[in-house]
Amino acid sequence: MSALPARADAVVIGGGVVGTSAAFHLAEAGVDTVLLERGGLGGGASAHTAGMVRTYFPGAPATGRRAVRSLEAYRAFARRTGAPLALGRLGFLVLFTDERQIADFEADQEAQRAAGVEVGLIGAREAAGLNPLVGERAVLAAAWSPEAYHVDGLDIVRGYAAGARGHGARLYTHTPVVRIDDDNTVHTPRGSVRADTIVCAAGPWAGEVASLASVDLPLAPHAMEMLFTDVPPAPHPELPMTLDAGSGLRIRSWRDRILLAMGAPKADETRDAWLGRVSGRLGALFPALDGIGLHRAWSGDFDASPGNTAFIGAHPTRRFLYAAGFTGAGLCQAPAAGEQLRDLLIAA
Template sequence: MSGQRVVVIGGGVIGLSIAYHLAEAGGDVTLLERGTLGSGASRATADVVRSYFAGNPVSSALAVRSLDAYRAFPARPGMDLPLRQVGYLVLFTEPGQVSAFEADLPAQHAAGVDVGLIEAEEARKLNPLVGDVPLLAAAYSPDAYISDTTAIVTAYARAAEREGAALRTGCAVTAIDPEAGRVRTAEGEIAADAIVCAAGAWSASLVRCAGVDLPLTEPIEQELLTTDPLPPTTPDIPVTLHAGSGLLVRLRGDRLLIGMGYPGPDREAWRREVADRLAEVYPSLAATRLHTAVTGLRDASPDRTAFIGHRPGPPAFLYATGFSGHGLCNAPAAGELVRDLYLGRDPGMDVTSLAVSPRRRG
């Protein structure tokens, strides 16, 4: 693809991974970001990379492939990343949750995920903060790491620039004309042999310009909370999800980082609900105060699985969006798949399940 000009729209971790992989393959890559790099969904993550996504073996397969790439970062693209292995624990308090896990397990193993069912006693040993909830069993996957999203964004940006990509920030895309291979910005038009939409929450209108009907939901505002400093005797724990409520916690320094779904219009009511669930599952933390840690807009798909696909050219149009909070865990694989789709290479996995289809429109 030497000499072919590719414009990537979106400077989050997905867009930067794509820019790096295309530039490494010889493309003349320009990335356009409306704000600063990593200023969208990439700034509202829990800094966790993991491979197990319950009930979603497609996302799990992308995450397994991506985790391999993160581990190999010192060799390619040649940069160190913080990766502290902590494991991922899912607490089951209802029989139906256990049954659903067991039904999903063969597909997860086929996707390459290391996950299994453990007894309640073992789960409490892994996370001693869990209180006297009616714990039946738990899922445990050792392949979960605390990383640093900003470090990953920076690493991909530097790697992409080293391969010759141009990264333009503060440059919002106003429209695209894939038929003519033109990308319009407030600063003028850019000609392209291929256009890649990786604009996250701002993708919907751009993919419509290309005649691709992706059933993206409205952008969702994510909020993560944090506690006051915890006692120095607080044990290290896995990233832990309470399946019944969606309460997700992990240690970040001397505090707990907390997520639980999305705030919705009544943010105060949501925060009270988070506090109630935290006190229920972790009673020793019932008196701790909660504070906003970070907020940001997320793209979302109806089935919480990314849309990755292409419309062959020339000029070509490709898309990678709708990651539904899985972007950090899926980014390396997304970059590889977009590169392979554009170059006509074997992507090494069935990408038809990621493209838009009548089934995925629901």
């Protein structure tokens, strides 16, 4: 087990998709970079997602702008990092079941387009044509964004990690941060390293890490459980990611089954009651899946901000940068987040 260096220009805390992106972009810019990860690379929230990158985020065009830039970066990923990255187009469909949702979409559309997001309003019949499981009579209209792709999040983490090492960054796994001194000395069981700048990209633990440096990040871990259905009775084509605007239920193809999510049980709700809510909404929107068996796929915590939009910035009085609050959408924004952290550090 190699010891940590005595100092570094930047110490990135967190080895998920955002942390490895930050390490890559910093090292590529010539910044002497050390990354510390409490477990294995990509072992946190980055490994517990639906494996999608998209550019349309309803009601959040600023997030969409970051996602548009990130998709451009993913298309150049192999050239920049030397690691291949497969993007499989699926598209993103958002189902509207009441007129208010349609009005909200129309009020938001101009800002979305100004952010570079490709999205339009379609009718229920066209929505059912894109996803044959949709019950045409259950929806009024839908938003359709073709710029959504399947991707393996661990491929992104490994690619950025390899690229960061290629530019001289030093990455340490199974190295939790236990204390941060006022002079930015970061202490771990492996030793200590003094950072000119700390970069906090620790996902669900970002608030905990920030508190070690006496920095307040208003984060709350957000639980999410992914579910698999039984094999549907009839074969289905590969489906777009489909979101119910009302309940947050989302589904997509996963081999011969359907992968879905709708949050997690509430504090006062049993898991069986939650599964009943999920099953009821699933059957109402997708009649062919009514009553189908549901099984745990995987679960995890995500870093959630009060407004469910990521915040990236710098502490006003110490050299401490942060990127947190991605609420499970870190894959969609990681390249742009890494670029922004790099720019903040260089400008400081």
